Amino acid sequence: MLSVKGVEKFYKKGGFFSRERQHVLKNISFECSQGECLGVIGESGSGKSTLGRLILGIEQPDQGEIRFEGANVTGRRARSGSISAVFQDYTSSMNPFFTVEEVIKEPLRLLKMSKQDMHDKIDVLLNQVGLSPSYRPKYPHELSGGEAQRVSLARAVAAEPKLILLDEAVSSLDGSVQLQVLDLLKSLRRIYGMSYIFITHDIQAAAYLCDTVMIIRDGQIEEKVRIEQLKDVQSAYAKKLLQMIIA
Numbered sequence: 505m506l507s508v509k510g511v512e513k514f515y516k517k518g519g520f521f522s523r524e525r526q527h528v529l530k531n532i533s534f535e536c537s538q539g540e541c542l543g544v545i546g547e548s549g550s551g552k553s554t555l556g557r558l559i560l561g562i563e564q565p566d567q568g569e570i571r572f573e574g575a576n577v578t579g580r581r582a583r584s585g586s587i588s589a590v591f592q593d594y595t596s597s598m599n600p601f602f603t604v605e606e607v608i609k610e611p612l613r614l615l616k617m618s619k620q621d622m623h624d625k626i627d628v629l630l631n632q633v634g635l636s637p638s639y640r641p642k643y644p645h646e647l648s649g650g651e652a653q654r655v656s657l658a659r660a661v662a663a664e665p666k667l668i669l670l671d672e673a674v675s676s677l678d679g680s681v682q683l684q685v686l687d688l689l690k691s692l693r694r695i696y697g698m699s700y701i702f703i704t705h706d707i708q709a710a711a712y713l714c715d716t717v718m719i720i721r722d723g724q725i726e727e728k729v730r731i732e733q734l735k736d737v738q739s740a741y742a743k744k745l746l747q748m749i750i751a
């Protein structure tokens with residue numbers, strides 16, 4: 505479904521006149537099939553969010569290509585309604601002047617529903633993320649971190665995308681709330697059958713949610729393993745990451 509082939513990405517380093525370039529992603533190739541949850545794990549600066557932006561088509565690779573169901577993701581049509589995203593910073597990713605209802609309604613407009621159907625659908629979505637309809641008129645600043653992230657998820661699943669990219673989506677929530685949102689992600693996946701690309705520095709969260717994890721180091725894929733085989737990782741770096749779970 506999602507196919508990433510030979511992707512290279514460079515960023516300009518230094519000032520405006522500098523010719524120095526930083527090689528941020530190096531020969532990245534992988535596939536994510538329908539319904540799969542793929543974790544992308546790596547330390548800060550390893551290139552995870554850059555890869556996420558390329559998958560969303562917000563930025564373009566310098567080499568290689570990213571295709572979603574055969575179409576290049578840089579074309580709006582390939583991803584419109586098919587790929588959505590949830591980021592870490594839920595307060596800034598939501599328009600502060602929009603109520604919860606308006607936030608969730610935005611992607612639903614793509615579906616050209618009647619007013620009544622839209623109203624009912626918002627209630628269903630709120631219910632699916634564990635919030636009551638009384639949240640409809642609330643503004644983002646009136647929500648806790650966990651509630652805001654639930655609203656972001658309701659918005660992300662609203663148009664029933666085939667793929668949701670989650671970039672550090674649970675990282676800033678504290679322990680028990682993080683677990684609740686991870687459980688919510690599991691249940692939404694059961695309901696909708698979409699794929700997730702779960703970008704995180706937290707191998708523990710990835711191991712809880714994902715079927716497969718891909719470890720990225722210095723812009724390269726170090727290893728890609730099924731969760732059941734996580735304990736058999738080969739590289740020293742992956743072993744070190746794994747010790748962090750066991751510890």
Ligand SMILES: Nc1ncnc2c1ncn2[C@@H]1O[C@H](COP(=O)(O)OP(=O)(O)OP(=O)(O)O)[C@@H](O)[C@H]1O
Pocket residue numbers: 515516528546547548549550551552553554555705
């Ligand atoms: N727009 C940009 N312009 C220039 N350099 C950038 C840009 N975006 C990212 N970088 C650099 O690319 C490298 C990879 O950044 P990226 O944000 O993808 O890493 P990450 O693994 O997501 O890190 P973190 O977990 O801290 O978000 C970093 O060295 C960063 O400084």
